Amino acid sequence: KLAETWKELEFPELQNDLLLRAANGEETPEAPVWMMRQAGRALPEFRALREKHEFFKCCQTPELACEITLQPIERFKRISGSILFCDILVIPQALGMEVKMLPEKGPSFPEPLLDPSHLSRLNNKVNIDDTLGYVFDAITMIRKKLDGRVPLIGFCGAPWTLMAYMIEGGGSKTFEKAKQWLYRYPEESNKLLMMIADACADFLVGQVLAGAQMLQVFDTWAGELTPHHFESFELPALLHISRKVHFCLKAISHPDVKITLFAKGVHAPQSLRLISDPDVTGYATLSLDWQVDPVEVREIVGKKVNFQGNFDPVILYAGREGIEKEVERVCKLFHKAGGGWIANLGHGVTPNVKPDDMGWFLECIHKYSKR
Numbered sequence: 566k567l568a569e570t571w572k573e574l575e576f577p578e579l580q581n582d583l584l585l586r587a588a589n590g591e592e593t594p595e596a597p598v599w600m601m602r603q604a605g606r607a608l609p610e611f612r613a614l615r616e617k618h619e620f621f622k623c624c625q626t627p628e629l630a631c632e633i634t635l636q637p638i639e640r641f642k643r644i645s646g647s648i649l650f651c652d653i654l655v656i657p658q659a660l661g662m663e664v665k666m667l668p669e670k671g672p673s674f675p676e677p678l679l680d681p682s683h684l685s686r687l688n689n690k691v692n693i694d695d696t697l698g699y700v701f702d703a704i705t706m707i708r709k710k711l712d713g714r715v716p717l718i719g720f721c722g723a724p725w726t727l728m729a730y731m732i733e734g735g736g737s738k739t740f741e742k743a744k745q746w747l748y749r750y751p752e753e754s755n756k757l758l759m760m761i762a763d764a765c766a767d768f769l770v771g772q773v774l775a776g777a778q779m780l781q782v783f784d785t786w787a788g789e790l791t792p793h794h795f796e797s798f799e800l801p802a803l804l805h806i807s808r809k810v811h812f813c814l815k816a817i818s819h820p821d822v823k824i825t826l827f828a829k830g831v832h833a834p835q836s837l838r839l840i841s842d843p844d845v846t847g848y849a850t851l852s853l854d855w856q857v858d859p860v861e862v863r864e865i866v867g868k869k870v871n872f873q874g875n876f877d878p879v880i881l882y883a884g885r886e887g888i889e890k891e892v893e894r895v896c897k898l899f900h901k902a903g904g905g906w907i908a909n910l911g912h913g914v915t916p917n918v919k920p921d922d923m924g925w926f927l928e929c930i931h932k933y934s935k936r
């Protein structure tokens with residue numbers, strides 16, 4: 566539907582393009598900064614809304630998703646990007662699975678995929694416009710309400726991370742059920758990963774046509790795989806997503822968008838090299854977790870890819886002095902590493918962080934990231 570109507574959408578002019586410039590490889594005068602899980606989680610204004618509305622209801626109601634997306638933008642004037650309020654688990658829902666968000670426990674699938682015979686439950690030919698059109702409506706509304714203050718980032722989960730939830734039925738310490746699939750049922754695993762990837766690609770294209778200006782793919786559990794399984798199962802699925810997104814946009818003469826890959830825990834030099842040539846992978850930026858040194862990663866991957874990250878989310882509990890010292894230290898590393906840099910945490914904001922400490926972190930980035 567959006568393939569025909571996107572040209573008619575008109576949005577306010579962008580005032581702060583620092584984020585898009587860094588994603589384009591520019592060494593910006595100061596680093597753009599945003600925080601994974603900035604929408605929701607720690608903000609009292611989010612918790613107040615959540616008391617009144619169920620989690621997925623917030624995702625499904627464009628007015629609510631819009632309000633939550635804008636909460637950190639209204640609160641923190643130093644923030645350089647907004648991220649859509651939604652969840653990666655809307656793709657399993659679109660494929661036909663039920664997902665609940667339990668208080669304290671997180672996501673739960675009443676009927677996870679126990680073995681490959683359950684693949685027939687999934688809707689292979691899902692129409693993303695019909696199932697997730699509410700996300701596209703939210704995005705268009707957000708772009709208007711943002712009024713050009715900062716760019717809007719769209720996102721999806723990565724195939725392996727989503728497969729893990731669909732099989733485990735929720736979070737896991739060992740991922741033994743999902744990983745067993747890779748060892749026992751390689752062909753069916755591949756089929757599932759590609760089915761998810763294809764839906765993710767359609768979802769991201771729809772997000773861009775609705776107004777998302779950048780994209781991120783969240784592979785939170787990539788580091789649970791051996792380098793071999795990351796490279797042979799997950800990487801082809803990740804490449805299917807980026808290639809389909811770039812291809813579809815080109816096919817309808819839509820300007821291309823930059824995609825960031827957050828492959829948390831992927832540290833093996835060979836794996837890092839395989840995800841670091843944007844001309845091959847279609848991912849312009851790697852979002853690094855806090856367990857790597859950006860200077861060392863730069864030596865391994867070369868100069869083509871941009872970095873995002875990689876502050877330990879726990880520094881937000883370190884008090885003003887602790888935050889400032891750590892921001893100063895890590896800024897020096899990224900300056901030394903060179904290339905485009907988007908300052909961020911190495912994973913999401915944790916639930917008990919004080920909003921003022923998030924604000925202070927942003928101030929410190931503003932101060933110490935100046936080149």
Ligand code: CP3
Binds near residue numbers: 606720
């Ligand atoms: O970054 C943002 O603020 C945008 C919105 C966003 C949410 N989830 C909202 C959310 C994004 C980008 C996500 C991504 C997501 N969701 C990931 C990948 C990134 C990561 O943090 O690892 C994953 C693994 C999920 C799945 C998920 N959703 C889990 C495991 C949980 C439960 C526990 C938790 O971590 O809070 C959620 C719930 C969720 N998604 C909340 C929010 C604001 C809190 C739920 C609540 O209000 O009850």
